[in-house]
Amino acid sequence: MAQSRLYIKESASQTAGPYVHIGLAPGAAGFDIYRRELGWDIAGPNARGERIRVEGRVLDGMGAATKDVLLEVWQANADGHYAHPEGGGPVEDGFRGWGRVITDFDTGAWGFDTVKPGPTPGRDGRLQAPHLNLWLVARGINIGLNTRLYFDDEAERNTADPVLNLIEWEDRRSTLIATRTMRDGTPLYHFDIRLQGDRETVFFDI
């Protein structure tokens, strides 16, 4: 199909502001309006693979935990398929691969339960190491920030990952790698996001 040459411009981004919760996560913010809140169940009941929990904080340039951030996650299933017509293959019934959480109003902590994704195809046919795609918005963030979370128990795949290898400064690659521990028998990955300053997280223009 021939491409239209009558291009128009993308709408400019604006900050999600301090009250993003009432729009995108009203239930999580204690505001009961919708019968069904979006984004709280990422993997669904039928997803295969390892059940995991991911937790962290979002730190500002002063090193303080932000308490008004909304995060969204987009991920493949354990087979490396996204729940999308171009996602590479089928996913389990009920697997969305998408979720959204807010940072706690008091502590700044965020967390979600999901399954660990499998490797996904990269741009040039090389496999990408398992990863979660994250998108952050908040007051003071003028355009949503994209980053990725990789897993520290996937060292071999991480070493070969085409995106991690694009990061010129090798010590910055570690800002994208979550650390695994166990809690009550469930794998827990810890991942802090640093918006600015020392060990600033790598953000992507995707």
Place this chain on the structure above:
Amino acid sequence: MNAPGEFYQRDRDLHPPAFAPGYKSSVTRSPRCALLSLQGSASEITGPVFGHGDLDPGDNDLLSNYAKPGESPIGERIILHGRVLDENQRPVPKTMVEVWQANAGGRYRHKKDTYLAPIDPNFGGCGRTLTDDDGAYFFRTVKPGVYPWRNFGNNWRPAHIHISVFGSGFAQRLITQCYFEGDPFIALCPIVQTIPDPEAIVQLTAKLDHKATIPLDTVAYKFDVVLRGRRSTLFENRLEGN
């Protein structure tokens, strides 16, 4: 037929920079390292798919979705409608559009909002809908009021409705704000003025749509949202490497 490829590079000259000191909250929340540009893989060109099972039919009517039976919120009754398009002027069908806003007095139903204007017992201030096959959406609501915020001490946000749109791929994810034509606070707002391109501000300003008003009932404003478009993969290998 050629499969659609990755999304066009984002035009950063029309988006606000991360660091925009006139909007003070951005100072410590803006990355200082350059963003690392990625080509689109499956991780970027795909995104969540929503359906009518995810919402209720009345979710796009803010005049009634939080009001007590037989009552309605105070304020100027408006319809906000338009289309979600991409940069190729193609409609973006079946995509989730979510909105949130202050009430007619400029107060949000949010526990962190302490502005002295009162909460409206009949107004929640959020709504959502899916675009139709033509990319069209509509909401019914009240026009939000302006409200003060600290920043330089005496700043006022122009009347605005926050809008969140998904598109078909995660790379299209966008949150913006819809302003209303004729509002003198647009030119004075440090958040609006983070946008470097004046035409991009005009594009975020809803126009009165007189023909779409409902006589003796509701004023209408038209607001289109444009998401990134996708290339055709003319002579290129497919993403998955054939």
